[in-house]
Amino acid sequence: MADKKLPVHIGIIMDGNGRWAQNLGKPRSFGHQEGLKTAKKIALAALNAGIKYLSLYVFSTENWKRTEEEVSFLMHLIKSHLKAEYDFYKENQIRVLHSGDLAKLPKEIQKEITDVTETTSSFDKLSVNLAINYGGRDEIIRAVNRWKNNLSSAGDLAESDLKKYLDLPDVPDPDLIIRTAGDLRLSNFLLWESAYSEFYFSKKLWPEWTEEDFNDAIRDYMTRDRKFGALYDRKKNE
Numbered sequence: 001m002a003d004k005k006l007p008v009h010i011g012i013i014m015d016g017n018g019r020w021a022q023n024l025g026k027p028r029s030f031g032h033q034e035g036l037k038t039a040k041k042i043a044l045a046a047l048n049a050g051i052k053y054l055s056l057y058v059f060s061t062e063n064w065k066r067t068e069e070e071v072s073f074l075m076h077l078i079k080s081h082l083k084a085e086y087d088f089y090k091e092n093q094i095r096v097l098h099s100g101d102l103a104k105l106p107k108e109i110q111k112e113i114t115d116v117t118e119t120t121s122s123f124d125k126l127s128v129n130l131a132i133n134y135g136g137r138d139e140i141i142r143a144v145n146r147w148k149n150n151l152s153s154a155g156d157l158a159e160s161d162l163k164k165y166l167d168l169p170d171v172p173d174p175d176l177i178i179r180t181a182g183d184l185r186l187s188n189f190l191l192w193e194s195a196y197s198e199f200y201f202s203k204k205l206w207p208e209w210t211e212e213d214f215n216d217a218i219r220d221y222m223t224r225d226r227k228f229g230a231l232y233d234r235k236k237n238e
Contacts, residue, residue, distance in 0.1 A: 005222045007175035009053035010046065011197070013189050014039060016181030016205030023205075029073045034207040036081055040088065045211035047092055047126045049218060053171055054128050057189050061101070061135030075106060078132060082112040086119065093125035099167035100134030101142065129168060136191030139167055143192075166192060173197065176221045178214075180206045196228050 014035055021031030039056055046054045059074055066074075082096075089096060096116045105113070113132065143165040147157060150165075163169055173193040177186070182203040186194065200217040202209070 011055040011174040013179040020205040
């Protein structure tokens with residue numbers, strides 16, 4: 001799918017795991033397990049499509065409000081997945097990144113995230129950013145606090161200054177953000193980075209998603225004219 005308009009970075013709000021399971025008369029935990037399988041499948045689809053960065057909204061700062069049972073299961077799933085999938089990352093040369101407040105996660109999960117990001121740091125085919133304990137507003141507040149704590153000269157905070165203190169300052173902003181399961185909102189995902197992202201909404205629940213669904217989203221994106229606030233010169237961009 002090589003093309004000059006191919007998105008470099010795609011973010012996905014993977015919504016609908018619990019509803020999918022409940023529709024089948026199964027517990028929400030079953031939906032999260034299937035959602036994990038889908039995430040792995042879509043990571044391969046991104047790799048095959050030539051995407052360089054894929055951000056997956058795994059666990060938000062608001063998800064702590066869910067039942068203790070569901071949160072505990074999700075933490076267990078995250079921990080076991082990170083450790084168990086190293087061969088998958090190595091075989092496909094997938095670099096794992098993390099965005100979110102690492103310090104407020106359980107110690108054992110902090111260790112797993114640190115280990116996998118360090119171990120895969122040299123892989124260069126696809127970078128998968130796992131947004132775990134992530135919230136867009138929280139990221140901006142943490143970035144401002146980091147800037148204040150590292151302030152070396154007086155002056156007003158500039159946009160370029162703040163960007164340096166975001167969780168992943170070297171990762172380009174997402175060109176495309178996908179949300180599954182029918183809701184039409186960002187839910188606190190990559191608020192700063194998505195200022196000029198294109199959006200694609202799907203009614204299909206996340207465990208139902210296939211490589212073809214992912215490619216459909218990319219094809220839809222490639223039909224759009226991105227202006228970034230300026231007038232679009234069609235002849236120049238053909």
